Amino acid sequence: MKAIVQTRYGSPDTCTLEDVDDPVPASGEVTVRIRAASLNARDWHLMRGDPYLARLAPGFGLRAPTLRIRGSDFAGTVEAVGSDVTRLHVGDEVYGLRDGALAEYVCAPESLVTRKPSNLTFEQAAAMPMAxxxxxxxxxxxxxxxxxxxxxxxxxxxxxxxxxxxxxxxxxxxxxxxxxxxxxxxxxxxxxxxxxxxxxxxxxxxxxxxxxxxxxxxxxxxxxxxxxxxxxxxxxxxxxxxxxxxxxxxxxxxxxxxxxxxxxxxxxxLSTKPGAEHLDTLRDLAEAGTIVPAIDRTYPLPAAADALRYLESEHARAKVVVTI
CATH class of the missing domain: 3.40.50.720 (NAD(P)-binding Rossmann-like Domain)
Structure with missing residues (x-):
């Protein structure tokens, strides 16, 4: 599959489109065919390894990120399910969060994925999870x-x-x-x-x-x-x-x-604790019209480095989304 990969800290130029192995769901995980992913401040922090103290945290490393594929918010369609998955099924339209979302596929625990708001596009749904x-x-x-x-x-x-x-x-x-x-x-x-x-x-x-x-x-x-x-x-x-x-x-x-x-x-x-129950609450709020994701710009996956550059520049407002 295609994915945005980073092997050293640095500018958006260090994030390149590469071919990597397709992920295989473990027990309790689902494989999602990603249709859209959104960027968060965490993405540029991981990309830059900044601040330096954060390099002691999971996902970071002293000289390069241990999480090689950028992105975490996604929306798409369930492609496969691992054993012990009970809520979701192949073909379900879903949204959630998991590191490695700037890719064609991602495997995520069922506890971090739920049904997509029915009234939102994949791009809008992908803008919601972390923010x-x-x-x-x-x-x-x-x-x-x-x-x-x-x-x-x-x-x-x-x-x-x-x-x-x-x-x-x-x-x-x-x-x-x-x-x-x-x-x-x-x-x-x-x-x-x-x-x-x-x-x-x-x-x-x-x-x-x-x-x-x-x-x-x-x-x-x-x-x-x-x-x-x-x-x-x-x-x-x-x-x-x-x-x-x-x-x-x-x-x-x-x-x-x-x-x-x-x-x-x-x-x-504030320390955010992600979970499907919070995603369900956001879905209900979106379907009721209480919240509507605001999207600034969208970029195709091959231009993800440009999306990261725009996010980092401080000119981005609301959400920046990458379509896949």
């Missing part, structure tokens, strides 16, 4: 009617889902984004939009019940000052590649863990 689950797990149980929430990075993959979920759950949503994305986040349900090229949302004097930070470009002190005394700060990744870093957004997450026991505000370093 949608991050928004869902970050906000569910923490955001409700009448609360004021600030979403920093509202026009990104996670942010576009977070705006829609917070709006649907009755919160007053303030979205932070650049000028070109103001209309996008308004269309998704933001009540107020702060253009960070003109104004500083954290220094406007407003206080929020919840602050969802998806950028990691501000100090912990600045973020906490924008909260009410009993507010909740949710931190989820972020960072951009600027030539390499030791800690990157991990530094902010570590500081938040050290600070959390000593402040009245709740400080959450």
């Amino acid at each position: 949608g689950m991050t928004a869902l797990q970050g906000l569910q149980g923490r955001v409700g009617a009448g609360q004021r929430i600030l979403i920093n990075g509202a026009s990104g993959g996670v942010g576009t889902f977070a705006v829609q979920l917070a709006h649907a759950w009755g919160a007053e949503v303030t979205a932070v984004c650049s000028t070109r994305n103001v209309d996008l986040v308004r269309s998704l349900g933001a009540d107020h939009v702060v253009d960070y090229t003109r104004d500083d949302a954290l220094r406007a004097g407003h206080r929020y019940d919840v602050l969802f930070d998806l950028v990691a470009n501000r100090s912990l002190r600045d973020l906490r000052r924008a909260l009410t005394p009993t507010g909740t700060l949710i931190l989820s990744g972020g960072g951009v590649f600027d030539g390499g870093s030791v800690l990157g957004p991990i530094g902010l997450l570590l500081r938040s863990k050290l600070t959390a026991p000593f402040v009245g505000q709740e400080v959450v370093a």
Whole structure:
């Protein structure tokens, strides 16, 4: 099969289209013929091996990624099933996540795959897994009617889902984004939009019940000052590649863990736990029209390096999808 393979850390030029062996499903796994895959910030972190501390984590290596095929979000059709698979069958249209999704086929545990939303295209469904689950797990149980929430990075993959979920759950949503994305986040349900090229949302004097930070470009002190005394700060990744870093957004997450026991505000370093039950929830929300994936651009598989380059450039908004 064709796949986007990387054997050393570096720029998108290190990601090449190659022929690799077709995967074979193990017990409890399904083989999916991928129709579309989407990119996440994790893809460029793995591609660059950045921040350097992350090279100690699974999937990374000291000199090259141990996960050779890029991508993790996918949508497609079940091609084969391993033993002990009970929910899914050959021919089912599905979506899910598994490393190695920038390829014609992927094998994934049944626990990370579920039926595709019936009203979405493969491209739209592929845009949902990681970003949608991050928004869902970050906000569910923490955001409700009448609360004021600030979403920093509202026009990104996670942010576009977070705006829609917070709006649907009755919160007053303030979205932070650049000028070109103001209309996008308004269309998704933001009540107020702060253009960070003109104004500083954290220094406007407003206080929020919840602050969802998806950028990691501000100090912990600045973020906490924008909260009410009993507010909740949710931190989820972020960072951009600027030539390499030791800690990157991990530094902010570590500081938040050290600070959390000593402040009245709740400080959450979000760690997403993927599972089919969360994918089912996202599917139900999509089929009800509560969330609609926002897609910026699509690329064919042979141009996946260009898609990664666009994602990394900071010009990408919402989701970037690769069709296969």
